[in-house]
Amino acid sequence: MKVIGINGSPRKNGNTSILIKAVFHELKKEGIETELINIALKPVRGCKGCYKCLKNQNKRCVFDDDIVNECIEKMITADGIILGSPTYFTDVTAEMKALIDRAGTVSIRGGAIHAFDTMNHFMHYMQMYLVGASYWNMAYGFETGEVNNDKEGMENMKTLGENMAYLLKKIKS
DSSP states (O other), rough: EEEEEOOOOSTTSSSHHHHHHHHHHHHHHOOOOEEEGGGGGGGOOOOOOOOOOHHOSSSSOSSSSSSHHHHHHHHHHEEEEEOOOBBBBBOHHHHHHHHHHHOOOOOOOHHHHHHHHHHHHHHHHHOOOOOOOOSOOOOOSSSSTGGGGGGHHHHHHHHHHHHHHHHHHHOOO
């Protein structure tokens, strides 16, 4: 059996690495092989949303000039996966996020909730006013323009615009 640990920290021997290695120590005592991959020490591109991974169905990202495809291959063959990341602005590092984005696929609304939450955290920490609608401020669309077919999502955007206009007028008056 083999477990890979993917360290998203730019510090090769920092706390995230120490924590992953602590898990590895226990796994090795049980005869389980381990491998540590430090993704943040190499250039990692973000997802560009081209959906070639879904269309090609070859378990590869079209970007082949960074470590992500190597990580994907190792994740597929591993018996266990440990993802480790320091917390940067209430979230994982950009490199870990890029790996997650490029190793996975899109979900309807479910994945958007976390993205929405991340943006809300940023606004809270920067002491900005948050404007909401009656539901999550999100809509779904896979191909360009498809978002227009999400009636509920588009209605949420309408309500958000109305609410934002109301708040801005109140603040300015």
